[in-house]
Amino acid sequence: MSAVSSSPVIERGTATSRIAAIAVAVIIALLAIAPQFLSAGAVDRMTALFIYVILAAMWNALAGFGGLVSVGQQVFFGLGAYFAIRLADAGLNPFASLFVSAIVVGVVSWPLSLFMLRLRNGEFAIGMWVIAALTHLLVNLDRLVQGETGTSLISLNVYDAGTRRVAIYWLALASMTALLAILFGLLRGSTGAAIRAIRDNEDAAASVGVRVTGTKRLLFVLAAFGIGVAGALWLATSITFQPKTYFNVQWTAYMIFMVLVGGIGTFEGAILGALVFFLIETWFGGTGVWYLVGLGATAVLFSLFLPRGLWGTIEERFGLRLLPVGYRVRLPATAVDGDATPQQSTISREKA
């Protein structure tokens, strides 16, 4: 074996990622002032987009990073709205209710995780669905909710429509940015390394001291909190609360679509997937049932032929990484061995 002439270089950010970081800051600033220039309908749609991004990012955090596919995340979406209704009914300011509700959801998810995280794969997936179904039934029992008739977040009506709309828009934008920032920070830190280790080989990770269950629990609670925020925000935009709408497994279908199409296990992928979903919904949402068939079929096709999603495939092809959550190892080009595999820069791979 001939000797390697220089040592490999490990780098975190690249020129591309630095540009991307600046772009992100600019985009957020633009979004913040956007309501000045957009119509009421457009503001509503953008709010929906922010909520979709939250949903996608959170489901991706759980499934793509935590390896926990759950078909029951709608339980937190519904609870986020439900607790908000309850808190507002108890007299809390409606906007505060939204926020506190999400915290309650996060707190409630902690003991749930103690139980559910002992399940694996498919049983965890359906187990969460059972939890969602049961929660839906229990929420229906609440007299305030009046079963499937539902109720409304009436106290929001105190504010006039215009102010309300913009306030919720900013709330959604702020929530989305905060949640993405938290996720990004987690991934860059030691939790991110733990996540990747668990993904590669759980037993090996545990044997070197990675706190496997603890890490998964963190992601579980974060996802619950985030999805709770999304549910509360959705309630704020639509005002009405019908359990059937919020606890519907359809929300999981949307989340799965967004993450599969965007790229499971990639940070950027969730955002891309939410955008794609948003666009498809804007154009085709009105076509009724075929829209849902299309979503399902697309999810199936992606899972069979493009399991890494759009972003995952782009990343693999071009080695592009906009937001630096991993490390890059650039191998020097001079190492030669008759049997060596061709030189390539090894990006820490985020795989499902």
Added chain:
Amino acid sequence: MSNQIIQGILLGGYYALIACGLSFMFSVMRIINLAHGSLAVFAAFALWWLASRFHIPPFVGLLIVLPLMAAIGWALQRFLLERSARGGALLPILTTFGLAIVIDNMLFEQFGADTRSLAPYIGSLSYDSWEWPGSIYVGKLAVIMFATAVILLGGLQLFLTRTRLGRSIRATSEDPDTAGLVGVDARRANAIAASIAMVTVGLAGAFLGMRATFDPYAGAPQLLFAFEAAVIGGAGSLWGTLVGGIVLALAQTLGAQVHPQGFLIGGHAVFLVVLFVRLSTSGLGLRGLLRLPSRSAS
């Protein structure tokens, strides 16, 4: 009260029927098919369509629908499940969930939101009953359902233990790599197992339609019931599924006595309790619950 218990036990036969395909597929191929319930509803709609359009009675319609389900099972395995299973344990969940969405909504597109039933097409069978001593009325359909479940489970058990194909399927489920090395075509074994599972799903769909009503979105609840019955039953043999189905049905029936919503709540609650007890005592996942062999064999 004893009437309720009898009803519960007989309903358990239906749950065993719908659960058996799900747990069969899981034990052979390690895949939980989230489209399971939707496929049962598909079969129910197919029978309904044959009955309402061509006046083919459901039991005769089965002669058409069951082979169709077998073919669907084979195709499902070959084109969908085999491929997605190669992507890891998580991908089949996503694939089958997507499939469930497609099936549910296509059924809605084709048949609309109305609930349907096969009861009008089976004459008096849907409400006929036998009277037992103590003025207990036992539905004829319920008994037929239960008997079918028992025969099916017994038949599957015999098939797996006594026939060459059954042995091949068991070998493939234990260790597909070594199965190939002894001459078993693992792909074919899995495809046949999927066909068999789908035939049971077809039967379950038929009984679903006969004993109750169904609509395009009825697949999800059926999936949850099947899953709960399979997990409650737990044992490695298929008979555990019968026990699980009965326990689930009893919990539901008794829950309904307590509260109008108690039917569903009772079932889910019992499932979670059983799961909790199992997990606390054994610390094993579903594989441990179903007492399946682990992959490594020396």
Added chain:
Amino acid sequence: MSLLSVEDLVVRHGLLQAVRGVSFSIERGETLALVGANGAGKTTLLRAIAGAHQPAAGRVLLDGADLTNVPSHRRVGMGIALVPEGRKLFVQMTVEENLLLGRTAGRPGEWSVDRVLDMFPNLKPRRHAKTGHLSGGEQQATAIGRALMSNPEVLLLDEVSLGLSPLIVDRVYAALQGLIASGTTIILVEQDLNRALAVSDRVICMLEGRVALEGPSKAVSRDQVTKAYFGLHRKSPGSVPA
């Protein structure tokens, strides 16, 4: 024409090249011993011949027929049977069920459950026991019997003595002698050099995926094999062996 020939076979194991251009052939009725240190590529080579591993390059020919793209279950039907490393029995199934599975390919021949039990009489009382409950020697006997049930032309044995006490290994090899005497073609991977040389017609020593030594068992000396085994015959690290 040789019964089985391997031409320039390259097999990858993940990112590692486990077999790097191996060629050899074996005649009908011959017994070939394959020796080498752990990681030399012996198991991967046998698995590639049996069809469990797809080669990256090269081919395997059985009686002149190219086996590329033929899956393992069909190769059993063509006459190749592998007794895998670690035995790999179906532990939830009984001895008899394991043996019956060996017949899946449906090749005609003389092997039957009774004949296997005659060859390994210690299995007779264990006929209906789950193989997970058997001792090491019984498991090995079952694994060999399972392969024989397919009436193979070529029998591949991967480390049959692994984890067994010397006494049991003696018994296994006594049974093997019977097989050899009856004309079965055998490729045998064995760590115990003495046994390997004693029982085989030819020996191949592998090192890091390549053939380091090949020759008739009677003619090679222990010294030569040992050198090839550890790579001591190479003049400097990295150069191709002479």
